[in-house]
Amino acid sequence: MxxxxxxxxxxxxxxxxxxxxxxxxxxxxxxxxxxxxxxxxxxxxxxxxxxxxxxxxxxxxxxxxxxxxxxxxxxxxxxxSGWTPLVKADKLAAELGVKELYIKDDSANYPSFSYxxxxxxxxxxxxxxxxxxxxxxxxxxxxxxxxxxxxxxxxxxxxxxxxxxxxxxxxxxxxxxxxxxxxxxxxxxxxxxxxxxxxxxxxxxxxxxxxxxxxTEGAKTHGFEIAEQLGWKLPQHTVLPVAGGTILPKVNKAYKEFIRLGLVDDNSPVIHGAQAQGCNPITTAIEEGEEIFRPQKPKTIAKSIAIGNPADGYYVIKDILNSGGWAASATDPEIIDAIKLLARTQGIFTEPAGGTTLACAIKLIQSGKIPKDESICVCITGNGLKTLEVMENQFQAAPVIKAKIKEFDEVIVQGNNAAATA
Amino acid sequence: MSKATRKVWLTFEGGCQDEPVIWKLSQEYPNVIFDIRQASIGKAIGIMALELSGKEKQLDKAIKFLQSNGVKVDPVEGGSLVEG
CATH class of the missing domain: 3.40.50.1100 (Rossmann fold)
Structure with missing residues (x-):
């Protein structure tokens, strides 16, 4: 065009x-x-x-x-690039017991499947x-x-x-x-x-x-799209991963620009941060009431967000706290569980960064930082097909059967693995 | 020996934020000029943006002095990890 x-x-x-x-x-x-x-x-x-x-x-x-x-x-x-799906995640919402949940899915971004x-x-x-x-x-x-x-x-x-x-x-x-x-x-x-x-x-x-x-200005488009795809309104809560600190302040800036231009109503949107437990300088600072974070040496499976000394970390803390938000951290097993949950409920396969964001959103919901009856957008920033090694050994190999209906009946339908002869 | 300038971020934590480290620097290296560009101090950690100028060797020694007093010294550009 x-x-x-x-x-x-x-x-x-x-x-x-x-x-x-x-x-x-x-x-x-x-x-x-x-x-x-x-x-x-x-x-x-x-x-x-x-x-x-x-x-x-x-x-x-x-x-x-x-x-x-x-x-x-x-x-x-x-x-x-951009204009990725905003998915109304009703099945996931039901599992989490929340009323209105959206996934902004940059795992589908073109051409390289990340934000x-x-x-x-x-x-x-x-x-x-x-x-x-x-x-x-x-x-x-x-x-x-x-x-x-x-x-x-x-x-x-x-x-x-x-x-x-x-x-x-x-x-x-x-x-x-x-x-x-x-x-x-x-x-x-x-x-x-x-x-x-x-x-x-x-x-x-x-x-x-x-x-x-x-x-960094390009990251605003993630926020612009959320607002437009939601019918020109802002979610009450947005949960974003924090690595170098680009996307969170820029989605916040995007919301503020749309409000300033009168394109959306000002609902005082709340921004929350998500980090892996093995690299959580921002979450730690927020939990300890510090405006300045301490750099860390990363140790997590969420390598794409494993940045221990975020360039814009100071502004991430400021934006989260000014919006009334909070931050959480997720352990490696929680990240894996969240990857599986998102895949199982919504058919979206994200990399560990996305697993981190969902796992942290769940924690923020469970702790009451995000009320269950308010609209929530969880931002997924990368595709799971790029980090398949993380999910290796997570699933048992399926039994191999002969191409016989009898064996299908016994092994697959009746679950008798011992009957597999191939 | 040529004059040089270094732009650095200092991080004070682990006790050194309670010490007058910059004053000590001025006593130890009076020919190293320092210009504080901004600073912020929290409960357990503080940061300061500093421009140091002087002779190259003196600047190296001044930075080592700060480090030996428990201050973390990072260059302003390229000193902080950026998102990748």
């Missing part, structure tokens, strides 16, 4: 702390206060121009929210606008997969930097797109520091480093 060129409503990059403004350029932090910078928009100019109708007239992709994204011209990547396709679509478009010919990322897997796919389609040179011990499946999943895969002997912290140096030295676009302010 051809999109009409529209003026951009982007004003500047702005420090989250001091408000210091900068032109639109590759930049991560403010020179004055060292805080992350964020894209600022001219919301006044949007009034009356960015409407439900203008959005509904857009393409069935995340680019229907182009006016609220930091690009100047037409999108250059991710033309089919990362949203942030990367914006970052790659921005990289092309800035004139970069080489892009890269520091990644625990999903981001590398998405960057490699989008950059291949856009014809850019690609370097993906990953810890050396990444799961084999994820390595294959990203390598097929032909990026230069750089395996680094060290942990994720080491990978990230190297990427920062690479961005400076080689003038490459590292999407989650020097393009981070633009990249």
């Amino acid at each position: 051809e999109m009409e060129p529209a003026m951009s409503y982007v004003k500047s990059l702005k420090s989250r702390e001091s408000g210091q403004e900068y032109p639109i350029e590759p930049r991560t932090v403010c020179d004055i206060d060292f805080s992350p910078v964020e894209v600022a928009y001219d919301y006044k100019a949007m009034q009356g121009n960015v409407t439900r109708q203008s959005i509904e007239a857009g393409p069935l992709s995340l680019w229907r929210y182009k006016d609220l994204l930091p690009i100047e011209g037409e999108p250059k990547a991710g033309l089919h 990362k396709d949203r942030v990367v679509s914006v970052a790659i478009t921005k990289a092309i606008e800035f004139g970069f010919d080489t892009v890269g990322c520091a990644s625990t897997g999903n981001l590398a997969h998405s960057v490699a796919a989008h950059a291949a389609a856009a014809g850019l040179h690609t370097f993906v930097m990953v810890p050396h011990d990444l799961e084999a499946g994820k390595m294959v999943g990203m390598s097929v797109f032909g990026p230069k895969v750089v395996r680094i002997a060290g942990n994720y912290d080491d990978v990230n520091r190297l990427c920062s140096q690479i961005a400076d030295k080689y003038n490459w676009a590292i999407v989650n480093v020097n393009l981070r302010p633009f990249y």
